[in-house]
Amino acid sequence: MPRRPSPLDGERPTRADLARFATDDPNAIDDVLPASGRLKLLIVGINPGLWTAAVNAPFARPGNRFWPSLHRAGLTEHEIDASRGLRDEDERHLAERGIGITNLVGRATARADELSSAELREGGANLVTRVRELQPRVVAIAGITAFRTAYGLPKASLGLQPPDAVAGWPPHVALFVVPQPSGLNAHESIDTLAARWSEVWAEASSDV
Known part of the structure:
Protein backbone atom coordinates (compact mmCIF):
# COMPACT_ATOMS: atom_id res chain seq x y z
CA MET A 1 0.00 0.00 0.00
CA PRO A 2 1.51 3.40 -0.97
CA ARG A 3 2.25 5.88 1.79
CA ARG A 4 -0.14 8.78 2.23
CA PRO A 5 1.35 12.20 1.36
CA SER A 6 2.19 14.57 4.18
CA PRO A 7 -1.09 16.10 5.40
CA LEU A 8 0.58 19.53 5.29
CA ASP A 9 1.89 19.10 1.75
CA GLY A 10 5.53 19.56 2.68
CA GLU A 11 5.05 22.57 4.96
CA ARG A 12 6.37 22.78 8.51
CA PRO A 13 3.50 22.42 11.02
CA THR A 14 2.44 25.35 13.16
CA ARG A 15 1.42 25.05 16.81
CA ALA A 16 -2.22 25.06 15.71
CA ASP A 17 -1.50 22.29 13.24
CA LEU A 18 0.10 20.14 15.92
CA ALA A 19 -2.87 20.46 18.26
CA ARG A 20 -5.26 18.92 15.76
CA PHE A 21 -3.11 15.80 15.38
CA ALA A 22 -3.61 14.81 19.03
CA THR A 23 -6.44 12.37 18.25
CA ASP A 24 -7.38 8.79 19.08
CA ILE A 29 1.21 7.61 10.43
CA ASP A 30 2.11 5.03 7.82
CA ASP A 31 4.80 2.44 8.36
CA VAL A 32 7.94 2.65 6.28
CA LEU A 33 8.46 -0.83 4.85
CA PRO A 34 10.27 -2.10 1.75
CA ALA A 35 7.81 -3.24 -0.91
CA SER A 36 10.06 -6.17 -1.74
CA GLY A 37 13.38 -7.67 -0.72
CA ARG A 38 14.72 -8.81 2.63
CA LEU A 39 13.88 -6.70 5.66
CA LYS A 40 17.21 -6.59 7.47
CA LEU A 41 16.21 -4.23 10.27
CA LEU A 42 12.81 -3.25 11.64
CA ILE A 43 13.06 -0.15 13.83
CA VAL A 44 10.21 0.28 16.30
CA GLY A 45 9.43 3.66 17.85
CA ILE A 46 7.18 4.02 20.88
CA ASN A 47 4.43 6.04 19.18
CA PRO A 48 4.19 9.02 16.81
CA GLY A 49 4.68 12.50 18.19
CA LEU A 50 2.39 15.27 16.99
CA TRP A 51 4.96 16.66 14.53
CA THR A 52 5.52 13.17 13.14
CA ALA A 53 1.77 12.71 12.67
CA ALA A 54 1.46 16.13 11.05
CA VAL A 55 3.95 15.29 8.29
CA ASN A 56 3.39 11.48 8.17
CA ALA A 57 7.07 10.70 8.64
CA PRO A 58 8.85 8.85 11.47
CA PHE A 59 10.97 10.71 14.03
CA ALA A 60 10.27 13.95 12.18
CA ARG A 61 10.44 16.57 14.92
CA PRO A 62 13.46 18.89 14.57
CA GLY A 63 15.88 18.17 17.39
CA ASN A 64 15.15 14.46 17.47
CA ARG A 65 18.50 12.67 17.20
CA PHE A 66 17.20 9.60 15.39
CA TRP A 67 18.19 10.44 11.82
CA PRO A 68 21.57 12.07 12.68
CA SER A 69 22.53 9.07 14.81
CA LEU A 70 21.51 6.59 12.09
CA HIS A 71 23.68 8.42 9.58
CA ARG A 72 26.64 8.66 11.95
CA ALA A 73 26.38 4.92 12.58
CA GLY A 74 26.41 4.17 8.84
CA LEU A 75 22.83 2.95 8.51
CA THR A 76 22.11 5.64 5.92
CA GLU A 77 24.48 7.15 3.37
CA HIS A 78 23.21 10.65 4.04
CA GLU A 79 21.37 12.36 6.87
CA ILE A 80 17.65 12.22 6.22
CA ASP A 81 15.58 15.30 7.04
CA ALA A 82 12.01 14.15 7.70
CA SER A 83 10.79 17.41 9.27
CA ARG A 84 8.54 18.21 6.28
CA GLY A 85 7.77 14.59 5.42
CA LEU A 86 9.76 11.67 4.06
CA ARG A 87 10.93 12.24 0.49
CA ASP A 88 10.42 9.47 -2.06
CA GLU A 89 14.16 9.19 -2.60
CA ASP A 90 14.75 8.79 1.14
CA GLU A 91 12.13 6.09 1.36
CA ARG A 92 13.78 4.29 -1.56
CA HIS A 93 17.14 4.60 0.16
CA LEU A 94 15.80 2.98 3.33
CA ALA A 95 14.26 0.19 1.27
CA GLU A 96 17.55 -0.42 -0.52
CA ARG A 97 19.27 -0.66 2.85
CA GLY A 98 16.65 -3.15 4.06
CA ILE A 99 15.37 -0.84 6.81
CA GLY A 100 11.74 -0.60 7.91
CA ILE A 101 10.17 1.61 10.59
CA THR A 102 6.99 1.15 12.64
CA ASN A 103 5.68 1.90 16.15
CA LEU A 104 4.57 -0.04 19.21
CA VAL A 105 1.46 2.15 19.42
CA GLY A 106 -0.05 3.99 16.45
CA ARG A 107 -1.81 6.79 18.37
CA ALA A 108 -0.09 10.19 18.26
CA THR A 109 0.60 12.06 21.50
CA ALA A 110 2.67 15.06 22.54
CA ARG A 111 4.75 12.81 24.84
CA ALA A 112 5.22 9.04 24.99
CA ASP A 113 4.39 9.01 28.71
CA GLU A 114 0.79 9.87 27.80
CA LEU A 115 0.29 6.26 26.68
CA SER A 116 -1.36 3.84 29.08
CA SER A 117 0.24 0.58 30.17
CA ALA A 118 -2.63 -1.26 28.49
CA GLU A 119 -1.87 0.43 25.14
CA LEU A 120 1.78 -0.54 25.39
CA ARG A 121 1.00 -4.13 26.30
CA GLU A 122 -1.42 -4.41 23.37
CA GLY A 123 1.18 -2.85 21.09
CA GLY A 124 3.80 -5.29 22.32
CA ALA A 125 1.57 -8.27 21.55
CA ASN A 126 0.77 -6.88 18.10
CA LEU A 127 4.47 -6.39 17.39
CA VAL A 128 5.21 -10.06 18.07
CA THR A 129 2.59 -10.99 15.47
CA ARG A 130 3.98 -8.53 12.91
CA VAL A 131 7.54 -9.73 13.42
CA ARG A 132 6.43 -13.29 12.76
CA GLU A 133 4.81 -12.07 9.52
CA LEU A 134 7.55 -9.72 8.31
CA GLN A 135 10.51 -11.91 9.32
CA PRO A 136 13.16 -9.19 9.69
CA ARG A 137 16.69 -10.24 10.57
CA VAL A 138 16.81 -7.81 13.52
CA VAL A 139 14.30 -5.69 15.45
CA ALA A 140 15.36 -2.61 17.43
CA ILE A 141 12.88 -1.00 19.82
CA ALA A 142 13.72 2.62 20.67
CA GLY A 143 12.75 3.11 24.32
CA ILE A 144 13.63 0.95 27.31
CA THR A 145 10.83 2.14 29.59
CA ALA A 146 8.14 1.38 26.99
CA PHE A 147 9.75 -1.99 26.27
CA ARG A 148 9.70 -2.95 29.95
CA THR A 149 6.03 -2.05 30.22
CA ALA A 150 4.99 -3.64 26.92
CA TYR A 151 6.47 -7.01 27.83
CA GLY A 152 6.30 -7.03 31.62
CA LEU A 153 10.09 -7.00 31.96
CA PRO A 154 10.87 -4.40 34.66
CA LYS A 155 14.53 -5.41 34.90
CA ALA A 156 15.28 -5.43 31.17
CA SER A 157 18.32 -3.41 30.10
CA LEU A 158 19.46 -1.80 26.87
CA GLY A 159 21.14 -3.85 24.17
CA LEU A 160 20.62 -7.33 22.77
CA GLN A 161 17.86 -9.19 24.61
CA PRO A 162 17.96 -12.88 25.58
CA PRO A 163 16.37 -15.11 22.90
CA ASP A 164 13.52 -16.12 25.21
CA ALA A 165 12.91 -12.67 26.75
CA VAL A 166 9.59 -12.09 24.96
CA ALA A 167 6.96 -14.83 24.81
CA GLY A 168 6.26 -15.95 21.23
CA TRP A 169 9.19 -14.03 19.74
CA PRO A 170 10.68 -15.82 16.72
CA PRO A 171 13.98 -17.28 17.97
CA HIS A 172 15.84 -16.45 14.75
CA VAL A 173 15.02 -12.70 14.97
CA ALA A 174 17.51 -10.78 17.13
CA LEU A 175 15.87 -8.22 19.43
CA PHE A 176 17.67 -5.08 20.58
CA VAL A 177 16.47 -2.23 22.77
CA VAL A 178 18.11 1.14 22.13
CA PRO A 179 17.62 4.48 23.93
CA GLN A 180 14.78 6.81 23.04
CA PRO A 181 16.33 9.38 20.62
CA SER A 182 14.11 12.32 21.57
CA GLY A 183 15.83 15.50 22.66
CA LEU A 184 14.01 15.04 25.97
CA ASN A 185 16.34 12.13 26.77
CA ALA A 186 19.21 14.04 28.38
CA HIS A 187 21.20 10.86 29.06
CA GLU A 188 22.05 10.35 25.38
CA SER A 189 23.86 12.21 22.61
CA ILE A 190 24.13 11.61 18.88
CA ASP A 191 27.42 9.84 19.48
CA THR A 192 26.11 7.49 22.19
CA LEU A 193 23.03 6.71 20.12
CA ALA A 194 25.19 6.07 17.06
CA ALA A 195 27.25 3.58 19.06
CA ARG A 196 24.07 1.65 19.86
CA TRP A 197 22.94 1.73 16.23
CA SER A 198 26.35 0.52 15.06
CA GLU A 199 25.90 -2.59 17.20
CA VAL A 200 22.42 -3.16 15.82
CA TRP A 201 23.53 -2.66 12.22
CA ALA A 202 26.45 -5.04 12.58
CA GLU A 203 24.01 -7.76 13.60
CA ALA A 204 21.53 -6.89 10.85
CA SER A 205 24.28 -6.92 8.21
CA SER A 206 25.84 -10.15 9.38
CA ASP A 207 25.94 -13.00 6.86
CA VAL A 208 25.58 -15.60 9.62
Whole structure:
Protein backbone atom coordinates (compact mmCIF):
# COMPACT_ATOMS: atom_id res chain seq x y z
CA MET A 1 0.00 0.00 0.00
CA PRO A 2 1.51 3.40 -0.97
CA ARG A 3 2.25 5.88 1.79
CA ARG A 4 -0.14 8.78 2.23
CA PRO A 5 1.35 12.20 1.36
CA SER A 6 2.19 14.57 4.18
CA PRO A 7 -1.09 16.10 5.40
CA LEU A 8 0.58 19.53 5.29
CA ASP A 9 1.89 19.10 1.75
CA GLY A 10 5.53 19.56 2.68
CA GLU A 11 5.05 22.57 4.96
CA ARG A 12 6.37 22.78 8.51
CA PRO A 13 3.50 22.42 11.02
CA THR A 14 2.44 25.35 13.16
CA ARG A 15 1.42 25.05 16.81
CA ALA A 16 -2.22 25.06 15.71
CA ASP A 17 -1.50 22.29 13.24
CA LEU A 18 0.10 20.14 15.92
CA ALA A 19 -2.87 20.46 18.26
CA ARG A 20 -5.26 18.92 15.76
CA PHE A 21 -3.11 15.80 15.38
CA ALA A 22 -3.61 14.81 19.03
CA THR A 23 -6.44 12.37 18.25
CA ASP A 24 -7.38 8.79 19.08
CA ASP A 25 -6.54 7.61 15.56
CA PRO A 26 -4.72 4.27 16.04
CA ASN A 27 -2.95 4.69 12.68
CA ALA A 28 -1.65 8.23 12.87
CA ILE A 29 1.21 7.61 10.43
CA ASP A 30 2.11 5.03 7.82
CA ASP A 31 4.80 2.44 8.36
CA VAL A 32 7.94 2.65 6.28
CA LEU A 33 8.46 -0.83 4.85
CA PRO A 34 10.27 -2.10 1.75
CA ALA A 35 7.81 -3.24 -0.91
CA SER A 36 10.06 -6.17 -1.74
CA GLY A 37 13.38 -7.67 -0.72
CA ARG A 38 14.72 -8.81 2.63
CA LEU A 39 13.88 -6.70 5.66
CA LYS A 40 17.21 -6.59 7.47
CA LEU A 41 16.21 -4.23 10.27
CA LEU A 42 12.81 -3.25 11.64
CA ILE A 43 13.06 -0.15 13.83
CA VAL A 44 10.21 0.28 16.30
CA GLY A 45 9.43 3.66 17.85
CA ILE A 46 7.18 4.02 20.88
CA ASN A 47 4.43 6.04 19.18
CA PRO A 48 4.19 9.02 16.81
CA GLY A 49 4.68 12.50 18.19
CA LEU A 50 2.39 15.27 16.99
CA TRP A 51 4.96 16.66 14.53
CA THR A 52 5.52 13.17 13.14
CA ALA A 53 1.77 12.71 12.67
CA ALA A 54 1.46 16.13 11.05
CA VAL A 55 3.95 15.29 8.29
CA ASN A 56 3.39 11.48 8.17
CA ALA A 57 7.07 10.70 8.64
CA PRO A 58 8.85 8.85 11.47
CA PHE A 59 10.97 10.71 14.03
CA ALA A 60 10.27 13.95 12.18
CA ARG A 61 10.44 16.57 14.92
CA PRO A 62 13.46 18.89 14.57
CA GLY A 63 15.88 18.17 17.39
CA ASN A 64 15.15 14.46 17.47
CA ARG A 65 18.50 12.67 17.20
CA PHE A 66 17.20 9.60 15.39
CA TRP A 67 18.19 10.44 11.82
CA PRO A 68 21.57 12.07 12.68
CA SER A 69 22.53 9.07 14.81
CA LEU A 70 21.51 6.59 12.09
CA HIS A 71 23.68 8.42 9.58
CA ARG A 72 26.64 8.66 11.95
CA ALA A 73 26.38 4.92 12.58
CA GLY A 74 26.41 4.17 8.84
CA LEU A 75 22.83 2.95 8.51
CA THR A 76 22.11 5.64 5.92
CA GLU A 77 24.48 7.15 3.37
CA HIS A 78 23.21 10.65 4.04
CA GLU A 79 21.37 12.36 6.87
CA ILE A 80 17.65 12.22 6.22
CA ASP A 81 15.58 15.30 7.04
CA ALA A 82 12.01 14.15 7.70
CA SER A 83 10.79 17.41 9.27
CA ARG A 84 8.54 18.21 6.28
CA GLY A 85 7.77 14.59 5.42
CA LEU A 86 9.76 11.67 4.06
CA ARG A 87 10.93 12.24 0.49
CA ASP A 88 10.42 9.47 -2.06
CA GLU A 89 14.16 9.19 -2.60
CA ASP A 90 14.75 8.79 1.14
CA GLU A 91 12.13 6.09 1.36
CA ARG A 92 13.78 4.29 -1.56
CA HIS A 93 17.14 4.60 0.16
CA LEU A 94 15.80 2.98 3.33
CA ALA A 95 14.26 0.19 1.27
CA GLU A 96 17.55 -0.42 -0.52
CA ARG A 97 19.27 -0.66 2.85
CA GLY A 98 16.65 -3.15 4.06
CA ILE A 99 15.37 -0.84 6.81
CA GLY A 100 11.74 -0.60 7.91
CA ILE A 101 10.17 1.61 10.59
CA THR A 102 6.99 1.15 12.64
CA ASN A 103 5.68 1.90 16.15
CA LEU A 104 4.57 -0.04 19.21
CA VAL A 105 1.46 2.15 19.42
CA GLY A 106 -0.05 3.99 16.45
CA ARG A 107 -1.81 6.79 18.37
CA ALA A 108 -0.09 10.19 18.26
CA THR A 109 0.60 12.06 21.50
CA ALA A 110 2.67 15.06 22.54
CA ARG A 111 4.75 12.81 24.84
CA ALA A 112 5.22 9.04 24.99
CA ASP A 113 4.39 9.01 28.71
CA GLU A 114 0.79 9.87 27.80
CA LEU A 115 0.29 6.26 26.68
CA SER A 116 -1.36 3.84 29.08
CA SER A 117 0.24 0.58 30.17
CA ALA A 118 -2.63 -1.26 28.49
CA GLU A 119 -1.87 0.43 25.14
CA LEU A 120 1.78 -0.54 25.39
CA ARG A 121 1.00 -4.13 26.30
CA GLU A 122 -1.42 -4.41 23.37
CA GLY A 123 1.18 -2.85 21.09
CA GLY A 124 3.80 -5.29 22.32
CA ALA A 125 1.57 -8.27 21.55
CA ASN A 126 0.77 -6.88 18.10
CA LEU A 127 4.47 -6.39 17.39
CA VAL A 128 5.21 -10.06 18.07
CA THR A 129 2.59 -10.99 15.47
CA ARG A 130 3.98 -8.53 12.91
CA VAL A 131 7.54 -9.73 13.42
CA ARG A 132 6.43 -13.29 12.76
CA GLU A 133 4.81 -12.07 9.52
CA LEU A 134 7.55 -9.72 8.31
CA GLN A 135 10.51 -11.91 9.32
CA PRO A 136 13.16 -9.19 9.69
CA ARG A 137 16.69 -10.24 10.57
CA VAL A 138 16.81 -7.81 13.52
CA VAL A 139 14.30 -5.69 15.45
CA ALA A 140 15.36 -2.61 17.43
CA ILE A 141 12.88 -1.00 19.82
CA ALA A 142 13.72 2.62 20.67
CA GLY A 143 12.75 3.11 24.32
CA ILE A 144 13.63 0.95 27.31
CA THR A 145 10.83 2.14 29.59
CA ALA A 146 8.14 1.38 26.99
CA PHE A 147 9.75 -1.99 26.27
CA ARG A 148 9.70 -2.95 29.95
CA THR A 149 6.03 -2.05 30.22
CA ALA A 150 4.99 -3.64 26.92
CA TYR A 151 6.47 -7.01 27.83
CA GLY A 152 6.30 -7.03 31.62
CA LEU A 153 10.09 -7.00 31.96
CA PRO A 154 10.87 -4.40 34.66
CA LYS A 155 14.53 -5.41 34.90
CA ALA A 156 15.28 -5.43 31.17
CA SER A 157 18.32 -3.41 30.10
CA LEU A 158 19.46 -1.80 26.87
CA GLY A 159 21.14 -3.85 24.17
CA LEU A 160 20.62 -7.33 22.77
CA GLN A 161 17.86 -9.19 24.61
CA PRO A 162 17.96 -12.88 25.58
CA PRO A 163 16.37 -15.11 22.90
CA ASP A 164 13.52 -16.12 25.21
CA ALA A 165 12.91 -12.67 26.75
CA VAL A 166 9.59 -12.09 24.96
CA ALA A 167 6.96 -14.83 24.81
CA GLY A 168 6.26 -15.95 21.23
CA TRP A 169 9.19 -14.03 19.74
CA PRO A 170 10.68 -15.82 16.72
CA PRO A 171 13.98 -17.28 17.97
CA HIS A 172 15.84 -16.45 14.75
CA VAL A 173 15.02 -12.70 14.97
CA ALA A 174 17.51 -10.78 17.13
CA LEU A 175 15.87 -8.22 19.43
CA PHE A 176 17.67 -5.08 20.58
CA VAL A 177 16.47 -2.23 22.77
CA VAL A 178 18.11 1.14 22.13
CA PRO A 179 17.62 4.48 23.93
CA GLN A 180 14.78 6.81 23.04
CA PRO A 181 16.33 9.38 20.62
CA SER A 182 14.11 12.32 21.57
CA GLY A 183 15.83 15.50 22.66
CA LEU A 184 14.01 15.04 25.97
CA ASN A 185 16.34 12.13 26.77
CA ALA A 186 19.21 14.04 28.38
CA HIS A 187 21.20 10.86 29.06
CA GLU A 188 22.05 10.35 25.38
CA SER A 189 23.86 12.21 22.61
CA ILE A 190 24.13 11.61 18.88
CA ASP A 191 27.42 9.84 19.48
CA THR A 192 26.11 7.49 22.19
CA LEU A 193 23.03 6.71 20.12
CA ALA A 194 25.19 6.07 17.06
CA ALA A 195 27.25 3.58 19.06
CA ARG A 196 24.07 1.65 19.86
CA TRP A 197 22.94 1.73 16.23
CA SER A 198 26.35 0.52 15.06
CA GLU A 199 25.90 -2.59 17.20
CA VAL A 200 22.42 -3.16 15.82
CA TRP A 201 23.53 -2.66 12.22
CA ALA A 202 26.45 -5.04 12.58
CA GLU A 203 24.01 -7.76 13.60
CA ALA A 204 21.53 -6.89 10.85
CA SER A 205 24.28 -6.92 8.21
CA SER A 206 25.84 -10.15 9.38
CA ASP A 207 25.94 -13.00 6.86
CA VAL A 208 25.58 -15.60 9.62
